[in-house]
Amino acid sequence: MKFHRRAFLSAAAAVPALAAASACGVTADDAGGDGGGPLTGLRIMVPNSPGGGYDTTARSIARIMEDEAIAKGIEVFNLEGAGGTVGLQRTVSESGNGELAMQMGLGVVGASYTQNSEAKLTGTTPLAKLVEESGAIVVPVNSPYQSIDDLVAAWSADLAGVTVGGGSSPGGPDHLLPMQLAGAVGIDPTKVNYVSYDGGGELLPALLGEKISFGASGVGEFIDQIDAGQLRVLAVSGAERVSLVPDAPTLVESGIDLEFTNWRGWVAPPEIEDADRDKWIDALTAMHDSAAWQEELEKQGWTDAFVTGDDFAQFLEEQDQRVADVLTELGLA
Numbered sequence: 001m002k003f004h005r006r007a008f009l010s011a012a013a014a015v016p017a018l019a020a021a022s023a024c025g026v027t028a029d030d031a032g033g034d035g036g037g038p039l040t041g042l043r044i045m046v047p048n049s050p051g052g053g054y055d056t057t058a059r060s061i062a063r064i065m066e067d068e069a070i071a072k073g074i075e076v077f078n079l080e081g082a083g084g085t086v087g088l089q090r091t092v093s094e095s096g097n098g099e100l101a102m103q104m105g106l107g108v109v110g111a112s113y114t115q116n117s118e119a120k121l122t123g124t125t126p127l128a129k130l131v132e133e134s135g136a137i138v139v140p141v142n143s144p145y146q147s148i149d150d151l152v153a154a155w156s157a158d159l160a161g162v163t164v165g166g167g168s169s170p171g172g173p174d175h176l177l178p179m180q181l182a183g184a185v186g187i188d189p190t191k192v193n194y195v196s197y198d199g200g201g202e203l204l205p206a207l208l209g210e211k212i213s214f215g216a217s218g219v220g221e222f223i224d225q226i227d228a229g230q231l232r233v234l235a236v237s238g239a240e241r242v243s244l245v246p247d248a249p250t251l252v253e254s255g256i257d258l259e260f261t262n263w264r265g266w267v268a269p270p271e272i273e274d275a276d277r278d279k280w281i282d283a284l285t286a287m288h289d290s291a292a293w294q295e296e297l298e299k300q301g302w303t304d305a306f307v308t309g310d311d312f313a314q315f316l317e318e319q320d321q322r323v324a325d326v327l328t329e330l331g332l333a
Helices: 053-067 081-092 106-114 148-157 172-183 200-208 219-227 274-288 291-300 310-328
Strands: 042-044 077-078 100-105 124-141 163-167 191-198 214-218 231-236 261-268 301-310
Touching: 042 053, 042 081, 042 231, 042 261, 053 077, 053 100, 053 124, 053 219, 053 274, 053 291, 053 301, 081 100, 081 106, 100 106, 100 219, 106 172, 106 261, 106 310, 124 148, 124 172, 124 200, 124 219, 124 274, 124 310, 148 231, 163 172, 163 200, 172 191, 172 214, 172 274, 200 214, 219 231, 219 274, 261 274, 274 301
Parallel strands: 042 077, 042 100, 163 191, 163 214
Antiparallel strands: 100 261, 124 214, 124 231, 124 261, 124 301
């Protein structure tokens, strides 16, 4: 099975006009004189464990919003479970709560199907898509696999014995990447021995402890261990090499016809006030336009993919349908 990168990406971008109305939930500090001071009362939910890509993204954004005086006193908290659908259910149940946003991405889209969640992302208030990120095929430094060719040869010869781990449940990016890689090299994706971990924070010790043969996840989640010489990147899945690991070839460069990237964004509960939606989007737009965010993109190896509001809502609807179609082909939805 082959999937092209463009099936999971949107090139649209939109920058909303600044809203003049004040929000019922999210409020601006009166120190600004005209209600234009830093926002207060913001809460950001991360729907999986600390240390993973969602967690890193949410905390980076919160830090930059604080440093840039866009908001103050932001609370970031983790509510993990069921591939992100515990957090999704909580978000949907908080109807009208304009102070809450959830960090999410492709993984939560897939988990909403594979976990049989009653809550779906199409039932939230879309705020913004923020970044895309190339996936990485990673092994422990002591692994016998020195190249992606070595791995594919061993994998093809022993489907049960060569295990792959990912920081997302079936249907998430860390699951879709090895499934698509398998299809691209002639392996039946339904026979892949995939081990699911709840976020990169749980995947990393399994990889370092050699409990799995290789891992599939975002490059940025492993960069400290890669730099420390504990992990080796066999290939990256995007269209181009990643600056964080410039020596790692793309899958296409390695002779494998596959491009794939993950994406991440924010949603709010359903039925929030328009003013609250606008203030969240305005805050994210101001954060996105800052020099600090551009530096963070480079530091983390993320690609800017900013799109907001109604355009992001359309993107989510398309992703929901496409992921459902893919999972149906895999017999998982």
